[in-house]
Amino acid sequence: MVDDIQKNLIKKELIFGPDNYKPLPVVLSKAKGVWAWDVNDKKYLDMMSGYSAVSHGHAHPKLLKVFHEQSSKLSLTSRAFYTDTLGPYLETITKLSNFDMALPMNSGAEAVETSIKASRRWAYRTKNVESNKAEIIVADGNFHGRTTTIISFSSDSNSKDDFGPHTPGFVSVEYGSSEAIEKAINKNTAAVLIEPIQGEGGIIVPPENYLPKVREICTEHNVLMIMDEIQSGLGRTGKMFAFQHSNIQPDGLILGKALGGGFMPVSCFLSSKEVMHWMNPGSHGSTFGGNPLAAAIAKRSLELLEEENLIENSRVMGDFFKESLINMNSPIIKEVRGKGLWLGVEIDPKLISGKELSEIFLKEGILCKETHETTIRFAPPLVIKKEEIEWALKIIKKVFIKISS
Ligand SMILES: Cc1ncc(COP(=O)(O)O)c(C=O)c1O
Known part of the structure; x- marks a missing residue:
């Protein structure tokens, strides 16, 4: 039940800010590890992890230490100067991902924009594509962010309607079809930009x-x-990168979310020297991108994924969670998709809607949200333990039995 304290805080958000998210009716005020509490101290298991940005769990003590120490030493300089944290962070992230260089930004969408700019420059200056003709192939059902350029190649009408004129230079083809990509390639094609698993599209x-x-x-x-x-x-699918399930190495990689350790927006675009050397002084940048605090947090976040076996935990706990959901044999569940601790449960909309189900789980102490109306996404922090998943499974089973009986 939403009490008066929560009602008033919700009302304030709605009066003083546009309703561009439709949050679930709960007002959170603190979180630690995999657990979050509302303003009345009711406890919830966080199965959202800030859309996978809180992979290390809330307020990870080792990241909190870096956060305190670095912010009291040097937090922001701008890129007008060198700092003692950026180089070591760039070295860590490039070595770990097997790329030559990383260009640091803040939000995910900014890093996607960076990849578009870098790909276009490479196409004009290395591949000699005719000026202003470069094309990028994307996939139907994609989600890459919310900037005006990125929404220009979204397939979701509400993301793009009446936000035009849209940016040209993108061709969208069926996701999962390599033939469709090959067909769309022409002499002006600079890049193919895809998600290895479509997240917001419904864990496809x-x-x-x-x-x-x-x-x-x-x-x-x-x-x-x-x-x-x-x-x-960063471990979400049970490998450091999802492309490693396919034993390939892409030419460019965009990271964000968990790179900030759940503390701050940190993102980057990684690629080869051949692509990156065209990003010369003044061509691109961001006041906050690569700031000392972000660099220190991101470096430690990357180290912790390996030091604390979070990737292996994602794989083992994800397999356990997925199998247990499938073995429920509930008529509510049409399919369980995903890898690692990133699961999409496709529900039967004839029995319940995703929104209603998220609200029931909320009452029962589980934070999760539907994506695409009929898919419930379960993406807990990668630090989650078996007994915590078992606790959630008990509730999920109880709720499913109640709905279907
Ligand atoms: C695959 C993918 N790309 C880009 C973004 C955009 O990131 P941000 O919201 O940090 O701009 C998201 C966010 O959900 C995402 O899932």
Whole structure:
């Protein structure tokens, strides 16, 4: 039940801010690890993890320490100067991902924009594509962010309607079809930009040979293969990067969300020297991108994924969670998709809507939200323990039995 304290705080958000999110009716005020509490101290298991940005769990003590120490030493300088944290962070992230260089930004969408700009420059200056003719191939059902350029190639009408004129230079083809990508390639194609698993699209896992085929096609046609792993990356799918399930290496990689350790927006675009060297002084940047605090937090966040076995935990706990959901044999569940601790449960809309189900889970102490009306996404912090998943499974089972009986 939403009491008066929560009602008033919700009302304030709605009076003083536009309703562009439709949050669930709960007002959170603190969180630690996998748990969050509302203003009345009711406890919830966080199965949202800030849209996969809180992979390390809330207020991870080792990140909190870095946050306190770095912010009391040096937090913001702008890129007008060198700092003692940016170089070590860039070295860590490039070595770990096997790319030559990383260009630091803040939000995911900014890093996607960076990848678009870098791909276009490479196309004009290395591949000699005719001026202003460069094309980027994307996939239907994509989600890459909310800027005016990015929404220009979204398939979701509410994301783009009446926000035009839209940016040209994008071709959208069926997700999961490498043939469709090959068909769309022409002499002006700079890059293919895709998510290895579509997150906001409903945790859509493409056919197994999709990424290897796209890799082959991109190499053959001298087109950059860019992976948006803002949501799928950094252990979420049980590998450091989701593309590693396919044993490939893309030409560019976009990271965000969990890179900030749940503390702050940190994102980047990674690629080769051949692509990056065109990003010369003045061509691109951000006041906050690569700031000392962000760099220190991101470096430690990356180290902790390995030091604390969070990737392995994502794989093992994800498999356990997925199997347990499938074994429920509930008529509510039509399909369970996903890899690692990133699951999409496709529900039967004839029995209940995703929104109603999220609200029931909320009352029962589980924070999760539907994506695309009929998919419930479960993406807990990667630090989650088996007994915590078992606790959630008990509730999920109880709720499903109640609805279907
Ligand atoms: C795959 C992907 N790309 C880009 C973004 C945009 O990131 P941000 O909201 O930080 O701009 C998201 C956010 O959900 C995402 O899932």
